[in-house]
Amino acid sequence: xxxxxxxxxxxxxxxxxxxxxxxxxxxxxxxxxxxxxxxxxxxxxxxxxxxxxxxxxxxxxxxxxxxxxxxxxxxxxxxxxxxxxxxxxxxxxxxxxxxxxxxxxxxxxxxxxxxxxxxxxxxxxxxxxxxxxxxxxxxxxxxxxxxxxxxxxxxxxxxxxxxxxxxxxxxxxxxxxxxxxxxxxxxxxxxxxxxxxxxxxxxxxxxxxxxxxxxxxxxxxxxxxxx
Amino acid sequence: xxxxxxxxxxxxxxxxxxxxxxxxxxxxxxxxxxxxxxxxxxxxxxxx
Numbered sequence: 053x054x055x056x057x058x059x060x061x062x063x064x065x066x067x068x069x070x071x072x073x074x075x076x077x078x079x080x081x082x083x084x085x086x087x088x089x090x091x092x093x094x095x096x097x098x099x100x101x102x103x104x105x106x107x108x109x110x111x112x113x114x115x116x117x118x119x120x121x122x123x124x125x126x127x128x129x130x131x132x133x134x135x136x137x138x139x140x141x142x143x144x145x146x147x148x149x150x151x152x153x154x155x156x157x158x159x160x161x162x163x164x165x166x167x168x169x170x171x172x173x174x175x176x177x178x179x180x181x182x183x184x185x186x187x188x189x190x191x192x193x194x195x196x197x198x199x200x201x202x203x204x205x206x207x208x209x210x211x212x213x214x215x216x217x218x219x220x221x222x223x224x225x226x227x228x229x230x231x232x233x234x235x236x237x238x239x240x241x242x243x244x245x246x247x248x249x250x251x252x253x254x255x256x257x258x259x260x261x262x263x264x265x266x267x268x269x270x271x272x273x274x275x276x277x278x279x
Numbered sequence: 280x281x282x283x284x285x286x287x288x289x290x291x292x293x294x295x296x297x298x299x300x301x302x303x304x305x306x307x308x309x310x311x312x313x314x315x316x317x318x319x320x321x322x323x324x325x326x327x
Contacts, residue, residue, distance in 0.1 A: 075296075084281050088282060088284060089281035089282040089283060089284040089288075091282075091284035091285075091291065093288055093291075094287075094288060094292065097291075098295075140299075143298060144295050148291050148295050151290050151291040151294060154287060155287050156284075260302075260303075260306070263306055263310065264306060266310070267306065270310070270313040274313055
């Protein structure tokens with residue numbers, strides 16, 4: 053096992069400080085939304101988790117593409133790791149959205165275009181692991197995994213733009229011109245907490261993907277896969 | 280008057296932090312297990 057890089061240790065410490073820090077900022081610094089009440093505060097982490105999940109899936113597609121052109125295993129490990137971490141963030145986005153929806157929409161789930169495309173995206177990426185586990189050689193796992201990661205990335209823009217392409221009840225966070233029909237009107241404090249949360253979740257995503265890639269490398273060594 | 284949704288807020292953050300913590304713990308456990316296996320096979324190789 054190669055020694056843990058100092059930058060990764062620094063990232064660990066930063067995440068350990070910044071994630072609780074962002075939570076404190078949201079709980080005690082942002083105002084309570086005048087209609088939805090305290091549950092609106094979940095929005096900051098909900099959007100950040102969705103952002104981190106989608107970014108992960110795009111990283112997986114890029115890493116898959118680089119693997120196909122270079123055939124270097126490290127890009128397969130990055131692709132695999134990004135998808136696993138992306139699934140975790142996607143799950144967080146779905147669950148926190150359901151908890152927000154219960155008092156606001158009076159239901160846990162509706163087959164709204166955004167919710168439906170997010171669920172489909174999550175299931176498609178879950179199937180990535182079924183595909184990998186059904187293949188015997190590391191080469192075929194990496195090659196087909198890369199192709200699958202690239203093709204599946206089509207669900208990311210579809211999910212992101214679903215609230216603009218279809219009729220939906222899902223709020224539009226960043227509306228054109230800053231004031232869409234259902235856009236959140238954010239105060240400066242809300243905006244600060246929103247961007248801090250996005251930044252912190254992006255850091256957390258890098259940290260987790262890095263750790264997961266190191267694990268993938270170690271597992272390949274243990275299986276004697278010619279690393 | 281804002282809606283009283285404090286319970287949902289607490290539930291929301293509990294679920295978010297709970298999923299993150301569970302994933303980080305399972306990742307740490309998998310890393311530790313893989314490291315132990317790596318060390319074990321390195322020791323075996325050096326003995327033989």
